Amino acid sequence: MAATSNLSSSNVELVKDEERFNKIVSDAGGHLVVIHFAASWAEQCQQMGEVINELSKDPKFAHVTFITVDAESLAEVSYKYEIVAAPTFIFLKSGKQVDRLDGANAAELTSKVTKHSAISVGDLAKPSAKQDLNERLKALINSAPVILFMKGTPETPRCGFSRQITQILNEQGVKYSTFDILSDDDVRQGLKAFSNWPTFPQLYIKGELIGGLDIVKEMVASGELKDVVPKTEDLNTRLKALINQSPVVLFMKGTPSAPRCGFSKTTIGILDEIGVPYTTFDILSDEEVRQGLKTYSNWPTYPQLYVKGELIGGVDIIKELKENGELESTLRG
Template sequence: MSAKNLHTITSPEDYQSKLSEDLERVSVTNFWAAWAEPCKEMGKVVAALAAKHENVLFLEVDAETLPDISESFEVESVPTFVVLKGHTLLGRVNGADAAELTKLVDLHSKKTTKPTSTSDKAPAPPLASVPTAEKEVTAAEPVEEKKEETTEELNARIKKIMDSDKVVLFMKGTPEAPRCGFSRQTVAILNEHNVKYTHFDILQDEAVRQGLKAYNDWPTFPQLIIGGELIGGLDILRESVENGEFKEALTNVGAV
């Protein structure tokens, strides 16, 4: 039997509603995915923490079923844990670090706050406005200025990567360690068909990640490139395998 303060989120609206019930309450959001083994063990940790800290709200979000929430917190891998007070970021744990998560929850669950009346509560901001740990910069931290690529320079670099091999996969993570379920499934299909390909980890280059969306007019990842041309994502790849277009495309560029 799960703790009363442990909830499975079903939609962005459900998530906002839960957070807005008490803006003085500390919450822990567990971003998970069914395919990731570490999530199963950390799920047990979350359940134990929920039973221990009844004053803390625990919310479980399927990172791939609810991408709007995941994108709002820039979740790149699972498990990821975000600790909030209302809509204010208190901390973040990336990965299956039970000790760090426990330490963070123990720390913030003990803090007492001044009660807030319902009339004093501010309306919930949109998900995209919730701060993420990566975006926080304190006054003491120097901000390194980098020369920005022009759109033309970025597009030239993207084209060079797309043309670097007969088959190129823009993915999250690497073939040995994919960092999202869609990338993992795409790699599995390519391996199943013994396709030799070059990969590019978009998580290591934000400019390419954002630029590629516009360049190929394709908003999601992974993106599979054959012969320098976009084939599509996982769904398109599956369809092309079933109707024979995938094999034909590989044959046309001499990749089989």
């Protein structure tokens, strides 16, 4: 069974027995569990394993449990979920299947994880005896780059202070999420002690408490608020410029002369064989670009190949285009 080690990754557990599998599903409660049914001999499973490993590192999926199951070793589990090919992904909530994905499709996998993880904060608000309150609060605070704990919602605020702060954030063009503290008294009372701030609304940026309405007003007046709010638009402008720096751009780990991962090395070999000029960007040299490009293009892994500003895909797509004789024409636009 040594070959099964190829299925494991740094953040995603390789489950080898049914008892452990059942415990993971049970402990997850109402949170999403993503199960990767894989086979050690399938190259696509290794590629998709890297995808779920990257997804597992994303802060917005902090409450998603990602696991890999050797489809052949756990035959009864595979039979239960009607697994007929690898890779296959099963999505569970409260032990019940809510979706599935057959085959290797990184973009669709990311989309389904985003859809079912429900980090719209709603699921995180549901009481769970197995989840410590402080862990819930920390997860809520970090569930979005900018999050406002308020009374009511932006559309129907339930107090004057909440109404004022949402108006200010909207006027400043800040993208933010909200949590209605009137919907959960545990969160309402617990957050006061957790952050040592007795009133609402409370604004958090990148997991750090900024303050209430008076603090936000002061920061707007001094221009400080714009400095601390994540500069999404600025980053997107930069990413767009990088993507369009030449007709063919490869975002990879390392450089053509010293690739830092097998997929990047394989991609470089294919591009060099085709002979179409291209430029590269080492995503290991810039964490902001590395993380931002995943969201910008809705593609969670590297390498990523762009032609005339359009995403082509990763190494599996490039291989497929080459096998079909379409790669050179695609690279030349």
